[in-house]
Amino acid sequence: MTAVVDLLLTRYNYVAVVLLLGIGVYMIGASENLVKKVIGMNVFQTGIFLFFMTSAFVTGGHVPIIKEGVERYVSPLPHVLILTAIVVGVSLTAVALALIVRIYAEYGTLQEDVLREIQTDE
């Protein structure tokens, strides 16, 4: 019990990472709505972003600009990586939404199960 409390108090970021990843995958798999699947994809990626951010945290670390009297600097690399990954994520979301607009124009639905029925009927 104390181990769980300890985990929640000191490692809550990692708990949040696991929750975000789990919720994201669940939304992608369980939701029939295409937009919700894309939201799930975004939640999943956010979990990964949070993982990188958390790993980059240094207690008492300073901004990585050389200054006198500062000993501990934070590595800027993870932040730059995630900045890139966010850009990638935005592009993916844009393409996904464009495809969804086209699917809706063609079939008039965003529900995957309805879509499957229409496609088998064709």
Added chain:
Amino acid sequence: MSESYAVLLVAVPILGSIVPLAGSLWHDRLGWPVAVGVSLAHLALAAGLAVEVFAAGTVVYELGGFEPPFGIVLVVDGISALVALLVGVVSAGVLAYARRAGPRGNSFYSLYLLLLAGLSGMTVTGDAFNLYVFLEITGLAAYALVATGDHGGAAVAALKYLIIGTVGASLYLLGVGYAFVATGTLNMADLAEKLAAVGYTSPLVLASFALVTVGFAVKVALFPLHTWQPDAYAEAPISVSVLISALVSTVAAYALARLVLSVYTVEFFAAVPTARTMLVGAAAISVVAGSVLAVSQTDIQRMLAYSSVSQFGLIVAAVGIANRAALVGAVVHLVGHAVMKGGLFATAGVVERTTGARSVDEYAGLAERAPLAAGCFAVLALAMVGVPPAVGFVGKWYIVVGAVEAQRWAVAAVLVVSTLLTLAYFARLVERMYFTEPAVDVGEPAGGVPTVPDGGRSVSTGMVAVVVAATVLAATLGFAASGIEALLEPTLAALGVI
């Protein structure tokens, strides 16, 4: 000078991809000539790079002059030079095919060049995060290319591909994150040293290996993570099916091999035999499941897609075995599969245009209606089965020898059985094409299949030339295998492969 070939290999197609889109303001048929120019330049760069690598050894380029391990490096060794050359040759061939087969329009050629840039980047990069970026560039271009199909099903297939592909790429990113937390570096050569220093049995290293391999298994389309692939291949326009079936999974499989060999290295497998067993086991399951699914298909393009699931199982199994013979086999089969599968899709496209046939039953009596296409299809199919001396035989031969040398009898047995399974789905097609009378209603396919007015859309000389060239390559490339083995010798030695 030759170091800059590596960076130009990526930069030229990226810059080129802007031209057709921007040019749309003035002229809407600019795409093809621009793509041809860029693609030929890319092919020349890949050839120059290959000559340099095989003459003088690994080429390294430091981007922006930042020293490794701090900056990003591009590293081209024997395997990446061959894959880059394959990308150049196949993509140039696809252009000859796409001029008549479509899709038309400048935006298609922009996407094509973007895909070329992404694939080249994945091939030459020596940085784990840079690989993720190029993986996503390749992915985005491939999703958009699949969606260029002219009916709604293409958009549905592309969205499915996008969601599953993104989860795969994200898992890879998470795996890179674990490796980064363990070592603080992203440079592949540096990662290899520091992962060894951290200890291969550290949970961080094990987790990163698992996430990286699962992520790439999605991109390579191993069973049971292949579900995006049949829809994408069947719904995309035929030129796109040729391009992505020949290159996208191929380069993903190359990248997986690169990570396994250059980042985790064969010592990792020696220290953690379970990881190797699981990778080889998953690949073996993919070989069998892919073949079984292929046998049960009625649509030709879906059958070819499931066949890829099975063939990439062979390649990943060879990467897992990771001895000299198996890796030579993996490279030969990677190249051979690209030629054969691209050729089969190209032939299927020609057949569909001349006769309207799309399904296994409609291929009945094809030898009379389209003798050349039927002949090429039969040769390519038999090459894929592994009839000597075709390239399909040589690749599988090396992999089986590798499995036997490593004393992995179960894997060797699966590989041999896979040949029979491949025969199961291709032999029935060859039998139908040559020995079955066509059914009465052939030529008027049922609803849903696009009907062909006026007895068929035209097939250009370029399309036929691509089909014939792929057939000739598939039949003769096998003779080059011992040459490829000699060329790869220094690279494999540098990777510590015994």
